[in-house]
Amino acid sequence: MDIRSMACFVAVAEELHFRRAAERLHLTQPSLSQRIRALEFEIGTDLFVRDRRSVALTPAGKAFLEPARRAIENADAAKEQALRAMRGEAGRLRLGFTAIAFYGVLPEAVQAYRRRYPGVDVELSEMNSPSLETALTMGAIDLAILHPPLANPHLAVRELPDEPFVLALPSSHPLASRAEIRIADLAGEPLLIAPRSVGPSIHDRFIALFQEEGISPRIVQEMTPMTTLVGLVAAGVGMGFVTAGLSHHPRPGVSYRSVTPTPPSLPMAASWLKPELPASGQRFLETVAALIP
Secondary structure, three states, rough: OOHHHHHHHHHHHOOOOOOHHHHOOOOOOOHHHHHHHHHHHOOOOOOEEOOOOOEEEEEHHHHHHHOOOOOOOOHHHHHHHHHHHHOOOOEEEEEEOOOHHHHHOHHHHHHHHHHHOOEEEEEEOOOHHHHHHHHHHHHHOEEEEEEEOOOOOOEEEEEEEEEOEEEEEEEOOOHHHHOOOOOHHHHHEEEEEEOOOOOOHHHHHHHHHHHHHOOOEEEEOOOOOOOHHHHHOOOOOOOEEEEHHHHOOOOEEEEEOOOOEEEEEEEEEEEEOOOOOOOOHHHHHHHHHHHOO
């Protein structure tokens, strides 16, 4: 029993006239009559009483009319929902991100996306970059905001603006009174840094930054995430580099300063499993792009 046949039945039931119903449906009258006979055969009973002058619903036809209308409405709603999902306006978006990414444009992007596409259920998952790569490969998430380079060639990558680093240090430290700090000023200072296993490339670039100034960094503790690093800075354990986005969330006892030479920035990217990003993910990246200066 197809929806088109139900639509034919409803048209005849509402018009009580085969010619007018056929014109309404843009069908020939013989074609409409054939569809109605086929529907009656499928149901097993007459739906109309016909004579040369009039058409009327049988008791079975009257009982069938409202369920047929609901079926058509449900089919139309299902079609519209499918089209909205195709356009990225409905359905689900499973978004993964690193902790660092959520201190940048991501919170504002998620908020704007939810306002614009309320029909999309956004599922958020925080992981480190290697775990996000695995989740994308396994199909556990649709889109990730992470830090390249990536190891998996089956993942597509779209570069996003890098996150610059600033120095977080105790507000009571003498260097906190300076507008600008040089790497050479950090000689002998206790440094907090993320383990190399978390981000080998960025870790090595920071070490090289000190070595190029002829300094061997005095690393007193390795830890992750950066929010923990800021907590240890507040406790006076040492100082360390954090992304500039984190500095927009003030913490008592912690100051943020730029450093010369400029530290390496943290690369950011959006990634998804090839060959194609779901439409909901495409709409999200459009939202992110609109918020980037």
